[in-house]
Amino acid sequence: MNLRSNSNILENVKLLGKSELNSKKITQNVATEVHVPPAKKIRKKIVVQAADENARASTSKEEVQVSSWKPGNWPKTLQNIREMRKNRDAPVDVMGCEKHGDFIGSGLVKLMSKECIDILRTIIPYPYIVLKLDRQPVYDVSDLDRRFHILVSLMLSSQTRDQVTDAAMRKLKTDIPGGLTVENLLKLDDGVLGKLIYPVGFWKKKVLYLKRVAEILRDQYDGDIPQDLAGLCMLPGVGPKMAHLCMDIAWGSLTGIGVDTHVHRIANRLGWTPKVTKVPEETRKALEEWMPRDLWREINWLLVGFGQQICLPIGPKCGSCLNATICPYAKGEVKLESPRKKKKLVE
Ligand code: SF4
Numbered sequence: 001m002n003l004r005s006n007s008n009i010l011e012n013v014k015l016l017g018k019s020e021l022n023s024k025k026i027t028q029n030v031a032t033e034v035h036v037p038p039a040k041k042i043r044k045k046i047v048v049q050a051a052d053e054n055a056r057a058s059t060s061k062e063e064v065q066v067s068s069w070k071p072g073n074w075p076k077t078l079q080n081i082r083e084m085r086k087n088r089d090a091p092v093d094v095m096g097c098e099k100h101g102d103f104i105g106s107g108l109v110k111l112m113s114k115e116c117i118d119i120l121r122t123i124i125p126y127p128y129i130v131l132k133l134d135r136q137p138v139y140d141v142s143d144l145d146r147r148f149h150i151l152v153s154l155m156l157s158s159q160t161r162d163q164v165t166d167a168a169m170r171k172l173k174t175d176i177p178g179g180l181t182v183e184n185l186l187k188l189d190d191g192v193l194g195k196l197i198y199p200v201g202f203w204k205k206k207v208l209y210l211k212r213v214a215e216i217l218r219d220q221y222d223g224d225i226p227q228d229l230a231g232l233c234m235l236p237g238v239g240p241k242m243a244h245l246c247m248d249i250a251w252g253s254l255t256g257i258g259v260d261t262h263v264h265r266i267a268n269r270l271g272w273t274p275k276v277t278k279v280p281e282e283t284r285k286a287l288e289e290w291m292p293r294d295l296w297r298e299i300n301w302l303l304v305g306f307g308q309q310i311c312l313p314i315g316p317k318c319g320s321c322l323n324a325t326i327c328p329y330a331k332g333e334v335k336l337e338s339p340r341k342k343k344k345l346v347e
Pocket residue numbers: 269270310311312316317318319321322323324325327328329330
C-alpha cells in the first residue's frame with residue numbers, strides 16, 4: 001500500500017515536473033510570440049480578475065434593481081405628461097390648495113398698500129397670477145392663519161371641484177367677521193357656515209368636521225395646525241392624502257405623495273402600480289415603492305391637472321394624449337371599474 005502510494009507520489013512528481021516544464025515552455029513560447037513581458041501579463045490577469053469582480057458586483061446590483069418593480073416606459077410617460085401640462089392652465093394651477101393661503105402676489109405687491117391690494121382683488125380674480133413677478137410669495141395673513149387656511153381648503157376640496165372649493169374659501173375669508181381664523185370659525189353658527197361652504201361635496205358633514213377640527217386646534221395646538229403627519233391624520237375629516245399635502249404646502253415638509261382620485265385613477269390607467277389598486281392610499285404606497293423621491297412633490301400637481309384636462313374620469317381624451325401609444329389603458333391592457341359608481345367622502 002505504502003509502496004504503491006510512494007510510487008504514485010513519485011509518478012505524480014514526475015508528471016508535475018513535466019507539466020510545469022511544459023507550461024513554462026508554453027508560457028515562454030506565448031510570451032515570445034505575443035511579446036508580452038511576464039510582469040505585464042500578471043498585471044493584466046489581475047485587472048481582468050478585478051473586472052470580473054466588478055462585473056459580478058454590478059450584476060448583483062442589477063439583479064436587485066430588476067427585482068424591485070418599476071413600470072415600463074415611465075420616464076417617457078412622465079415626460080409626455082410634463083409636455084401636455086407645460087401651459088399650467090388647469091384649474092389646479094390657479095385654484096389649488098396652496099393658493100388658499102391668502103397668497104396675494106409677490107415682489108411688486110410688497111410695495112403696495114393694503115387698500116391698493118383690496119382694490120386689485122375686486123378687479124382681478126386671481127391677482128397672484130398677474131403679479132407673480134418673482135418667486136417670493138407674499139401673504140396678507142399670519143403664517144399661523146395661512147396654515148389654517150390651507151388645512152380648511154384641503155378639507156373642503158375632498159370630492160369637490162377646485163372651482164367650488166375656491167369659491168367657498170373666498171366666501172369664508174371675506175364673509176366671516178374678522179376673517180377665517182380658528183377663533184372666528186368657532187364663533188360661527190353651523191347654519192351660516194353651511195351656507196358659506198355650500199355646494200362643496202358633503203358640505204353638511206364638513207361643517208361638523210371643520211367645527212371639531214377648530215376646537216382641537218384651539219385646545220391642543222394653540223390655534224395652529226399639527227406639525228406632523230400623525231397629528232394631522234388624527235383630525236376628523238383629514239385623511240392621509242390631505243395630511244401629506246398639508247405637510248408639504250403648510251410646513252414645507254415632504255412626507256409622501258398626495259394621492260387623490262385623479263392620481264389614483266391615472267396611476268392605474270398608466271399601469272404605474274404592479275396590480276390594480278382599489279383605494280388612493282393603496283396607490284400611494286405602490287407609487288412610493290418605485291418612484292424617485294424627488295418626483296413626489298411634482299406628481300400630485302402634474303397628474304391632478306392632467307386628470308382635469310385630458311385624462312378625464314369619464315371619457316379620457318386619448319385621441320389627443322401623447323401617451324396614447326404607450327398607455328396600457330388606451331391599449332385595452334388595463335380594465336378598471338367605472339368612476340360613475342356612487343361617490344364616497346374620500347378623506
Ligand atoms: S387613458 Fe388616455 S388620456 Fe389617460 S393617459 Fe392613457 S392615453 Fe392618455
